[in-house]
Amino acid sequence: MKNHAISTKRTLTEYFAWDRTTRIFHWLNVLCVLALITLGLAIINAKAFGVTPEGKILLKTIHTYFGYVFVANLVWRIIWGFYGNHYAQWKSVLPFTTGYLTSLRSYLAGIHSDHPDYYIGHNPVARIMVTILFVLLSFQAVTGLVLAGTDLYLPPFGHEIKEQVTGAGEDHSKLAGVKPGSSENIDQAGYEKMRAFREPFVTIHEINFFVLIGTIFIDLLGVIFTEIREGNAIVSAMITGKKLFKSSPKDIKKP
Numbered sequence: 578m579k580n581h582a583i584s585t586k587r588t589l590t591e592y593f594a595w596d597r598t599t600r601i602f603h604w605l606n607v608l609c610v611l612a613l614i615t616l617g618l619a620i621i622n623a624k625a626f627g628v629t630p631e632g633k634i635l636l637k638t639i640h641t642y643f644g645y646v647f648v649a650n651l652v653w654r655i656i657w658g659f660y661g662n663h664y665a666q667w668k669s670v671l672p673f674t675t676g677y678l679t680s681l682r683s684y685l686a687g688i689h690s691d692h693p694d695y696y697i698g699h700n701p702v703a704r705i706m707v708t709i710l711f712v713l714l715s716f717q718a719v720t721g722l723v724l725a726g727t728d729l730y731l732p733p734f735g736h737e738i739k740e741q742v743t744g745a746g747e748d749h750s751k752l753a754g755v756k757p758g759s760s761e762n763i764d765q766a767g768y769e770k771m772r773a774f775r776e777p778f779v780t781i782h783e784i785n786f787f788v789l790i791g792t793i794f795i796d797l798l799g800v801i802f803t804e805i806r807e808g809n810a811i812v813s814a815m816i817t818g819k820k821l822f823k824s825s826p827k828d829i830k831k832p
């Protein structure tokens with residue numbers, strides 16, 4: 578997609594940064610992550626809130642449905658990183674491209690000066706933070722899908738998990754009777770093997786949850802700092818797609 582620069586009365590110049598897909602991904606991701614965090618906290622504190630075992634299964638089920646939307650959105654964004662506009666592409670997002678370290682040094686050196694390096698896409702520090710965020714979100718997605726199977730027998734792995742805990746293998750007549758939270762139709766040896774398998778996934782899902790909250794908090798501070806310091810309208814750019822600059826940004830896409 579082409580940049581278009583429009584001079585405004587305040588001698589600010591407007592550049593197009595985020596394409597529509599990236600903006601929709603961003604806000605859908607915010608909504609899903611907020612819902613998943615809230616429901617996750619309710620699951621962890623279910624006992625303290627006096628939630629019944631059936632209520633807890635319902636909470637986990639709703640959490641999982643939000644999880645499916647979250648995973649689909651994340652996968653779509655990962656694919657979009659190969660097809661989206663210049664600033665949405667992985668080569669502009671991940672901090673592994675040629676010249677990245679030089680740009681990071683220059684950005685850090687200029688942070689406290691009157692002439693900081695401006696970026697239409699993510700600045701070099703934001704590239705590190707966004708990469709960490711994508712990794713954490715991906716961990717949460719993969720472990721969550723495994724837990725949906727081991728805890729609730731939901732897709733994509735629920736069917737195989739049912740086969741294991743009933744010890745029925747391909748004899749599918751027994752599978753319909755297996756319900757989350759119930760020991761009916763369960764083969765004890767198969768069930769214990771499944772519990773041992775799921776243990777590390779629960780641990781990662783829970784620890785990663787707290788790391789994710791900390792990272793989101795640091796990211797938000799970074800956004801506020803950049804907005805105050807550079808005044809490029811980075812928050813509204815996720816709605817309008819456009820950022821404003823006092824001087825020429827470093828990452829203008831050359832035709």
Ligand code: HEM
Pocket residue numbers: 610613614616617618620621637640641642643644645647648714717718719720721722724725726728729779782783786789
């Ligand atoms: C940003 C994404 C996510 C966050 C912040 C999150 C957070 C949490 C938290 C805090 C818990 C409670 C852990 C505990 O009881 O120790 C939990 C449990 C669970 N999550 Fe997620 N989750 C996310 C994504 C997903 C996804 C994508 C799925 C599935 C599609 C999923 C499925 C589950 C299930 C089934 C449980 C219950 C596990 C259990 O109690 O044994 N989660 N999640």
